[in-house]
Amino acid sequence: MSQLSLNTIEEDSLQKTYFVQVLLPVPIPKTFTYRVPRKYEELIQVGIRAIVPFGQKKIITGVISAIHHEAPKEYEAKYILEILDEFPILSQQQFKLFEWMAQYYMATEGEVLNVGLPSGLKLSSESKIQLNPAFQLEQSPYIFSQIEEIVIKLLKKEGLLSYQQFAEITNGKQTSLLLKELLKKQVIMLIEQVQERYKPKTEKRLRLQKEWLDEARLSELMQNLEKKPKQLDVLLKYLQEVPVFKDVQKNEIGIAKSIFKENQFSTSSINTLVKNKVFEDFEVITSRLDYLNRQVNLDHEINLSPAQEQCKNDINTIFTEKDVALLHGVTGSGKTEIYLSLIREVIDSGSQALFLLPEIAITTQMIQRVRKIFGDQVGIYHSKFSDAERVEVWQGVAEGTINFVIGVRSSILLPFNNLSLIVVDEEHESSYKQYDPAPRYNARDTAVVLANIHQAKLILGSATPSYESYYNAKTGKYGLTVLSERYGEGKMPEIEIIDMRRQKAKKLVKDDFSHSFLAALEAEMNNGNQAIIFQNRRGYAPYLQCETCGWISECENCSVSLTYHMHQHELKCHYCGYRQKSPSACLNCESTALVMKGFGTEKIEDDLKLHFPEVKIQRMDRDTTRKKYSYQQIIESFESGETQILIGTQMVTKGLDFENVSIVGIVDADRMMYYPDFRAHERTFQLMLQVSGRAGRSHKKGKVWIQSFQQDHPLFKYLLNYDYEGFYELQLKERHSFFYPPYCRLIKIVLKGAQAESVRNGSKLLYESLITKLGFQRVLAPHEPLISKIRNIYHMELWVKMEKGYPLESSKKQIKNSVDKLQENSQFRKLRVVFDVDPQ
Ligand code: ADP
Ligand code: ZN
Ligand code: ZN
Numbered sequence: 001m002s003q004l005s006l007n008t009i010e011e012d013s014l015q016k017t018y019f020v021q022v023l024l025p026v027p028i029p030k031t032f033t034y035r036v037p038r039k040y041e042e043l044i045q046v047g048i049r050a051i052v053p054f055g056q057k058k059i060i061t062g063v064i065s066a067i068h069h070e071a072p073k074e075y076e077a078k079y080i081l082e083i084l085d086e087f088p089i090l091s092q093q094q095f096k097l098f099e100w101m102a103q104y105y106m107a108t109e110g111e112v113l114n115v116g117l118p119s120g121l122k123l124s125s126e127s128k129i130q131l132n133p134a135f136q137l138e139q140s141p142y143i144f145s146q147i148e149e150i151v152i153k154l155l156k157k158e159g160l161l162s163y164q165q166f167a168e169i170t171n172g173k174q175t176s177l178l179l180k181e182l183l184k185k186q187v188i189m190l191i192e193q194v195q196e197r198y199k200p201k202t203e204k205r206l207r208l209q210k211e212w213l214d215e216a217r218l219s220e221l222m223q224n225l226e227k228k229p230k231q232l233d234v235l236l237k238y239l240q241e242v243p244v245f246k247d248v249q250k251n252e253i254g255i256a257k258s259i260f261k262e263n264q265f266s267t268s269s270i271n272t273l274v275k276n277k278v279f280e281d282f283e284v285i286t287s288r289l290d291y292l293n294r295q296v297n298l299d300h301e302i303n304l305s306p307a308q309e310q311c312k313n314d315i316n317t318i319f320t321e322k323d324v325a326l327l328h329g330v331t332g333s334g335k336t337e338i339y340l341s342l343i344r345e346v347i348d349s350g351s352q353a354l355f356l357l358p359e360i361a362i363t364t365q366m367i368q369r370v371r372k373i374f375g376d377q378v379g380i381y382h383s384k385f386s387d388a389e390r391v392e393v394w395q396g397v398a399e400g401t402i403n404f405v406i407g408v409r410s411s412i413l414l415p416f417n418n419l420s421l422i423v424v425d426e427e428h429e430s431s432y433k434q435y436d437p438a439p440r441y442n443a444r445d446t447a448v449v450l451a452n453i454h455q456a457k458l459i460l461g462s463a464t465p466s467y468e469s470y471y472n473a474k475t476g477k478y479g480l481t482v483l484s485e486r487y488g489e490g491k492m493p494e495i496e497i498i499d500m501r502r503q504k505a506k507k508l509v510k511d512d513f514s515h516s517f518l519a520a521l522e523a524e525m526n527n528g529n530q531a532i533i534f535q536n537r538r539g540y541a542p543y544l545q546c547e548t549c550g551w552i553s554e555c556e557n558c559s560v561s562l563t564y565h566m567h568q569h570e571l572k573c574h575y576c577g578y579r580q581k582s583p584s585a586c587l588n589c590e591s592t593a594l595v596m597k598g599f600g601t602e603k604i605e606d607d608l609k610l611h612f613p614e615v616k617i618q619r620m621d622r623d624t625t626r627k628k629y630s631y632q633q634i635i636e637s638f639e640s641g642e643t644q645i646l647i648g649t650q651m652v653t654k655g656l657d658f659e660n661v662s663i664v665g666i667v668d669a670d671r672m673m674y675y676p677d678f679r680a681h682e683r684t685f686q687l688m689l690q691v692s693g694r695a696g697r698s699h700k701k702g703k704v705w706i707q708s709f710q711q712d713h714p715l716f717k718y719l720l721n722y723d724y725e726g727f728y729e730l731q732l733k734e735r736h737s738f739f740y741p742p743y744c745r746l747i748k749i750v751l752k753g754a755q756a757e758s759v760r761n762g763s764k765l766l767y768e769s770l771i772t773k774l775g776f777q778r779v780l781a782p783h784e785p786l787i788s789k790i791r792n793i794y795h796m797e798l799w800v801k802m803e804k805g806y807p808l809e810s811s812k813k814q815i816k817n818s819v820d821k822l823q824e825n826s827q828f829r830k831l832r833v834v835f836d837v838d839p840q
Pocket of ligand 2: 546547548549550551586587588589590591
């Protein structure tokens with residue numbers, strides 16, 4: 001092509017209007033076209049954020065996903081209001097991942113973006129604006145306009161402004177430009193919810209006024225103060241703490257006013273010195289990251305045991321052929337150490353690593369351990385952290401200052417651009433699956449795709465692998481490596497099954513505990529050891545029943561029984577939060593013969609307190625861990641040995657590592673086994689092994705007591721021998737004959753609505769439509785789920801079961817079409833339809 005023609009093309013395109021596709025964090029299955037104002041033509045890029053008008057009066061932040069010259073045909077494109085970034089905040093790899101997730105999990109890319117992008121990066125009309133806690137006007141390198149200064153003042157006064165208020169200051173003109181400027185100058189932060197607002201911590205400090213930073217002037221001042229010894233004391237103390245001549249910077253920073261108070265200096269003298277312009281007092285915002293910057297003594301050493309070293313070599317060998325390695329290592333075998341050692345190598349080579357954990361396993365213990373090895377190269381991505389902290393991790397990953405992220409499931413959505421290793425620990429955990437809202441993704445499975453996009457390797461680790469992963473390993477799709485010994489001197493605890501039927505017949509049961517268990521517990525307590533007692537139900541009693549007529553207390557809004565909570569003397573619904581005072585007589589027949597059936601953690605706590613009045617007992621369940629630090633407090637108190645018995649729900653099974661636990665009790669094994677779900681046995685087995693894994697971690701040998709009325713259940717036979725594989729084989733035969741995963745793929749379709757009738761009719765019509773498209777053997781007839789009403793909304797479920805190899809994508813399209821068709825009917829328009837691919 002000649003020079004000339006090239007020029008003409010360029011000129012030509014200069015005159016063309018630019019349009020962009022903008023991906024918005026909303027559940028609409030398409031991108032929107034916006035026009036680009038001339039002034040931004042050179043600045044637009046794929047992957048940067050843009051503020052755009054949405055609907056009548058709203059604004060929203062989206063991400064530019066494509067740039068072109070085609071005006072939309074059906075509507076007049078609106079202009080982009082602002083662009084927010086100079087560099088892309090979404091990487092190419094992320095676009096690919098988002099697309100895959102949307103398509104695989106039957107969601108929209110907007111929904112994926114919505115869970116992916118931390119709310120601090122999503123400005124919308126609902127956003128609130130606050131000062132950035134790290135912002136200090138005097139120290140900012142930027143120059144501020146008059147209006148910007150007004151905003152800063154107002155924010156200092158009000159603390160928080162809504163977008164509306166913000167717009168009023170500017171009379172609606174230039175609002176987004178002003179926002180952008182303030183964001184760029186790091187003055188403000190955007191947050192979505194008031195509750196999440198980060199309250200900056202401030203500190204009052206003192207420094208010497210500049211004029212005294214001269215030796216002659218200073219000695220003059222000291223002479224003048226000789227007659228005022230208290231003031232002189234303060235000054236001397238200051239000079240002692242702050243060597244002003246050695247280091248002028250130090251005076252800038254000054255010292256905390258509180259130092260004087262703590263050392264009993266006179267407050268009035270300090271005030272006088274300030275008044276007389278000797279000292280200047282000022283306030284700083286102590287950064288939210290202070291706790292992270294706290295000096296940790298770096299200790300890079302990781303010394304693997306020979307077994308761990310072997311396992312690490314195995315993994316490396318697997319990676320020469322396969323992308324995924326399953327590490328099946330018993331509890332306490334030290335899997336974490338192996339991961340960290342591999343991660344260390346990845347980071348040293350300049351690539352990124354991601355370490356996924358269930359939320360509850362990211363403890364202070366763990367964070368400190370990792371910080372010791374990796375310093376501040378590591379970012380923690382946790383839902384309990386504030387928006388600001390999450391934005392920081394996001395940006396650190398995008399800019400490459402953070403190479404290593406430890407995080408919960410949503411951290412797979414971070415803007416990695418150079419990932420080479422992903423670790424998913426406790427890969428069997430169902431909390432890797434997002435239930436609500438869409439996309440209902442499983443982070444473990446998504447990690448496989450993420451690894452693939454980056455050409456990275458993936459380690460799945462667990463003491464009790466999910467049957468899906470185990471199957472993949474057994475059939476050669478993944479590599480498998482096994483660690484069957486505990487690290488150090490720890491031995492696997494002995495397990496004893498207590499036959500509760502016989503115990504009961506012999507009258508050897510008291511308060512739901514067998515005598516033998518109580519005796520064993522008592523002996524351990526006397527030896528100064530610790531115990532963990534597990535019960536998979538919180539509250540006092542699962543339900544209240546009338547012995548006369550059989551009435552059971554049920555929730556008004558949901559089809560579940562109400563749980564009795566004795567401490568508040570209330571009946572509560574664990575699904576909708578409904579609560580009522582506990583009745584003293586049956587609401588049906590007025591009989592007072594009300595009895596409590598079953599038992600929860602609260603009752604176990606009460607019973608054990610009666611048995612062991614001298615022993616400190618604590619309970620860990622959702623009721624006792626609502627406050628931000630209560631979980632941590634319970635753990636710490638148990639760790640320090642202050643608490644001797646810890647009673648809890650599933651929470652006590654997650655990766656906790658205590659040295660002195662010599663006995664573990666599982667009070668009611670049957671409850672878990674008989675849950676109507678095809679995974680009930682898999683889960684029970686996993687849970688029991690995980691709970692057992694809390695015992696005998698150090699040199700002390702532990703013992704696990706399991707109470708059951710079904711002592712001959714085959715599950716126990718395998719459990720006693722720690723035969724994970726044996727029980728898996730047995731279960732797999734069942735999965736095969738009943739055609740369940742890993743032999744098929746499941747899609748659950750849930751219809752929800754306020755009218756039971758229309759939900760029922762709708763699911764029937766949908767069923768008929770689906771069987772004609774997919775074949776009747778692939779769709780299970782609609783049925784009410786175990787809990788068919790929640791918050792007065794009725795639910796019906798349809799399950800699609802597809803054999804491996806059956807075309808997945810086209811089936812999903814057909815399902816969507818059928819649903820769209822159904823909702824064209826006005827009768828069913830209001831139904832909510834939820835897709836859950838690979839339900840857990
Ligand atoms: P898992 O995750 O496999 O259940 P952990 O990683 O919690 O096991 O390890 C169990 C205990 O053994 C922890 O206290 C851990 O610090 C310790 N440990 C494991 N490997 C090592 C090692 N190589 N050096 C020192 N301590 C180790
Ligand atoms: Zn009754
Ligand atoms: Zn309810």
